[in-house]
Amino acid sequence: MSDIPVFFLHGLAYAGLLFLVSSGLTLIFGMMNVLNFAHAAMYMVGAYLSYTIIMQLTGQFWMALMICPVILFIIGALVERFLLRRVHAQGHLGELLLTFGLAYIITELVKWYWGNYPLAVNVTGFLSGSITIFGFIYPIYRIFVFFSAVLVGGIMALILYKTRLGIILRASVNDSEMTNTLGVNVPLVFMGVFAFGTALSGFAGVIAGPFLSTFPGMAQEILIDAFVVIVVGGFGSLGGAVVAALLIGQLQSFGVLLIPKLSVALIYLLMAAVLIIKPSGLFGEES
Template identity: 40%
Template structure:
């Protein structure tokens, strides 16, 4: 029984990683109606920046995270202002293709700057070690991730429900012409949301650095998982992304426990089942 509960806790921390990477993707889609293929690459850049400041330069962990968010946010700004903005009017397939081009560029760029080898820095001392949960050691760092995930969820809820900026963004998401008519600067909201989403991706990447490998290909792995989460949850639906992260994280934790062979496969099965039952995702808009 305890081992079952313990595995649930493992699943919960997996779920929070999934949540962090899919939240930004789904927010960007919800407002801009763009699926950012390069979201995983932003995650990767965030991870590499955090690794550089924290692992290479030895700066404090929190400072490394903040700098990583700022750096990735700037990259997001350039992507939106310099490129995406110019093709909003045309078929969305081209927006997918453009962000796909970014993946190729960023993957190689990262190799050029940091080299092609895997990197894992130390876990910061104050987050290292493990508690005893159900008589087994559970890493403090995973607990920290669960905490951050919940904090981000609450923070996003408050941002979109309680603040003026959040309401502006939601108005733009539901009807951009109307928002424009009542004086919202829609292009600025788009840039802001894209940068914000990029920073969320970077947060996932930066927090992952001490426990997950940092390597050139991770962006691609991440984006697949984030896609599946958003498809299951319903495109553009933040609550859906949170719930489906929990479902996928926890179910895959049990899946790997009972059917280790299907570790990579499990998440696809969940997606196929959800699509058969509810083609628009669990929480369609």
């Protein structure tokens, strides 16, 4: 049992990945009340773009980490401005169907452009190495995944709670008409939020590439986990997403070690338990 710290690290690394994927999703849901089914597809686009940038164009992982979120930001802004805003009046069903259809279209486009087989995204240099912790060899990249998540979460919290922009954002959510009257361009704010959320998914895609596999099924694979995170954490709650990701990461890691037969079911059991005890999620607001 001397290897328990390693399992804790595994849990942290996976929690980091989960948070990166679900942060954009929860932001968009929390701010705009849109359940974005195309989120995971955007994440896949991020991963494939990083393949093109790293393996075909520049060879630089850092370059992909900077460029991909920008491209996804633009895509997100366009999707909000020209698609989402038009169906907004029809309520949630329209938005749901739109993003659902978008997910399929994006997946097919990815297959058409990049091909229907797995691609390799390799990191080189410092990030590809391993270090020894607690007497165990541990890959630096896994630690990097966790710290990227901490960084992203930190920046999001700072913007939301410590800046003027954050005040405007929260005001737009609470009472968009009043905020509009006060001279804030609320539609622009929403476009920004959606674009930023999409950029986050792109960032997560770049991070996931060298950790997981870049293939056309990667979106579906992560979508369910991301939804579990935002359901458990409470729809739209950033703090909730942090706690839920950490919880699920550890549950997954120690579940495999201690009760392997049940490990797959554990996170769904957690979700069911949370839904029964507190249907709005751990940090969700009671409606």
